[in-house]
Amino acid sequence: xxxxxxxxxxxxxxxxxxxxxxxxxxxxxxxxxxxxxxxxxxxxxxxxxxxxxxxxxxxxxxxxxxxxxxxxxxxxxxxxxxxxxxxxxxxxxxxxxxxxxxxxxxxxxxxxxxxxxxxxxxxxxxxxxxxxxxxxxxxxxxxxxxxxxxxxxxxxxxxxxxxxxxxxxxxxxxxxxxxxxxxxxxxxxxxxxxxxxxxxxxxxxxxxxxxxxxxxxxxxxxxxxxxxxxxxxxxxxxxxxxxxxxxxxxxxxxxxxxxxxxxxx
Numbered sequence: 001x002x003x004x005x006x007x008x009x010x011x012x013x014x015x016x017x018x019x020x021x022x023x024x025x026x027x028x029x030x031x032x033x034x035x036x037x038x039x040x041x042x043x044x045x046x047x048x049x050x051x052x053x054x055x056x057x058x059x060x061x062x063x064x065x066x067x068x069x070x071x072x073x074x075x076x077x078x079x080x081x082x083x084x085x086x087x088x089x090x091x092x093x094x095x096x097x098x099x100x101x102x103x104x105x106x107x108x109x110x111x112x113x114x115x116x117x118x119x120x121x122x123x124x125x126x127x128x129x130x131x132x133x134x135x136x137x138x139x140x141x142x143x144x145x146x147x148x149x150x151x152x153x154x155x156x157x158x159x160x161x162x163x164x165x166x167x168x169x170x171x172x173x174x175x176x177x178x179x180x181x182x183x184x185x186x187x188x189x190x191x192x193x194x195x196x197x198x199x200x201x202x203x204x205x206x207x208x209x210x211x212x213x214x215x216x217x218x219x220x221x222x223x224x225x226x227x228x229x230x231x232x233x234x235x236x237x238x239x240x241x242x243x244x245x246x247x248x249x250x251x252x253x254x255x256x257x258x259x260x261x262x263x264x265x
Contacts, residue, residue: 006076006157009056010182017186023193026054026083033059033075037082038136038151044084045142045149051086056185060153074162077170079154079181081188084140085196086147089204094148095247095257096206098123098137100195101150103215105133108187109154113176121221121240121249121261125154129220129263130169152188156181207245216243221261226251229260237264 009030018024034040037055044053059075073080087094099122106117106125109132118126125133133154140147155163155170157179163169171179178184195211202209216222221240228236228251238252240261248255 007180007182008058008076009185013182014186014189017183018189018193021190021193023190025052026189026193027052028054028056030056031058033057033061035061036151037080038138038149041082041084041149042138042140045140045147048143049084050144051084051147053084054081054189056081073153073155073158073164076181077155077157077162079152079156079184079188081185082149082151083189083192084147084149086145087196087204088200091146092246093204093206094139096199096204096211097148097150098135099215099243099247100199100211101135101137101152101192102133103211103218104191104195105135105152105154105188106218107191108184109133109171111191112183112187113171113174113178115171115174115176117218118220119215119218120263121219121243122247122258126220127169127174130167131165132169132171132174150192154184154188156184205245206247212243212245219243221249221263225264227262227264228256229262230256231258 011028011030018026034057037057041055057080060080102119102123106119109115109117115127120126123135124131136151138149140149157172158170198209199211206212224240226240241250244250244255248257
């Protein structure tokens with residue numbers, strides 16, 4: 001359970017904030033402990049759970065990131081949340097989902113703490129070059145058609161001795177005035193609702209709805225030398241020139257839909 005210095009999520013406060021912002025369609029559930037919020041929502045979706053479900057855990061014992069990486073943190077020290085959505089756009093536009101989710105998380109951090117939250121393509125939120133949050137978007141079949149589970153792990157009150165790797169950080173370590181997860185969660189769900197609505201309203205056109213420009217403005221990967229680790233292929237090094245209309249990273253003229261990026265000095 002969260003400690004007195006790491007208070008639990010205030011579900012009522014989150015619900016009030018969502019209603020006030022016109023994002024009351026999210027259905028929030030908070031649990032003390034689970035293996036993986038993404039796995040739980042995926043199982044619920046396969047069993048018929050409709051989109052709009054939000055699951056938050058104070059403690060994850062089998063949290064997952066991209067490429068099978070494990071993600072863990074002490075109870076109450078991080079925001080571990082998964083959201084179930086049915087994007088109202090063509091399936092070939094779903095490549096923007098992790099980017100849209102990361103942008104929403106960065107905007108929530110900036111609005112609640114004032115920190116300059118940046119992005120690393122495709123799924124990390126950075127502060128000062130260190131990883132604050134990671135994203136995992138997964139397509140899930142359901143009786144009503146394919147849904148997407150959007151998982152976010154964001155370090156709020158982790159101390160230096162609790163970091164999983166030296167290149168990570170937390171809101172507390174960055175001096176944020178807000179490390180309580182409640183306002184951060186509310187801001188994240190509001191930002192996510194607005195970005196999804198705009199994207200769907202533009203039929204998945206990330207340029208037309210302003211998503212592409214907003215992402216590029218926060219993305220630290222663009223314009224840098226990078227190493228791109230590719231599934232089943234040799235790593236590539238080059239300059240990240242942009243993100244194309246499908247959300248793919250363009251490195252030296254070639255677009256990549258997936259890969260693990262390292263920023264080179």
